[in-house]
Amino acid sequence: MRPVGILGGMGPEATILLMQKVLGAVQARDDADHIPLIVHQNPQVPSRIAALIEGQGADPGPALAQMARDLQAAGAAALAMPCNTAHHYADTVRAASTLPFLDMLALSAETLQAAGATRIGMLASPATRLTGVFDAPFAAHRLTPVWLQDEAALLAIIRAVKAGEGADTLRPRLAACGAALRAQGADHLLVACTELSLMTDALGEHGPVTDTLDCLVRAITAFAQGDSAAQ
Numbered sequence: 001m002r003p004v005g006i007l008g009g010m011g012p013e014a015t016i017l018l019m020q021k022v023l024g025a026v027q028a029r030d031d032a033d034h035i036p037l038i039v040h041q042n043p044q045v046p047s048r049i050a051a052l053i054e055g056q057g058a059d060p061g062p063a064l065a066q067m068a069r070d071l072q073a074a075g076a077a078a079l080a081m082p083c084n085t086a087h088h089y090a091d092t093v094r095a096a097s098t099l100p101f102l103d104m105l106a107l108s109a110e111t112l113q114a115a116g117a118t119r120i121g122m123l124a125s126p127a128t129r130l131t132g133v134f135d136a137p138f139a140a141h142r143l144t145p146v147w148l149q150d151e152a153a154l155l156a157i158i159r160a161v162k163a164g165e166g167a168d169t170l171r172p173r174l175a176a177c178g179a180a181l182r183a184q185g186a187d188h189l190l191v192a193c194t195e196l197s198l199m200t201d202a203l204g205e206h207g208p209v210t211d212t213l214d215c216l217v218r219a220i221t222a223f224a225q226g227d228s229a230a231q
Contacts, residue, residue, distance in 0.1 A: 004223060011083075011162050019037060045060050049127055079102065119146050188210065189210070
């Protein structure tokens, strides 16, 4: 088994959810059958929303680069980052270490194309649209993003999760966002914010749904177990 280093804390609950999903992805008979993770749970990474949407606050890049170096020094064999918006800094992370980087956005685009999706309803932070982090992987797989006309509603849900509001009160609001994307012509929904990954069960009535976090979990599991295609 090869250990995977996790650039975590963005947000903390999403990182814990990733760990739970990786745990559940393995048919284990003993502790040693599970995937080794080295988790850098760092909620002190400067806010991506503040930096990319509001244009204020510290640059998250240096903190992410240091986390990558720390994880390599700790013995990680690859890096993964369970935050869609933070992939704006993916090149910074790649440059900071010699380890392979499991790119959650590229992995998700591959999964969507394989599922026959074409128009992708984006349940994501507005920062992902403003920075264009999905543009290249979507273009490479002939996918068209569909963005909510009222992005403020979705951003409010994301902020509420970070503030500790219970998922039960937020699920109906997320479901409404999913319905709105369907009405705008999306044929497949993409949960592209790991705060929203905590509530994907709210979207079952709105057709096919892919969660970027699940795509990353599959890649982490494959890499750790020695699948060369996952490198």
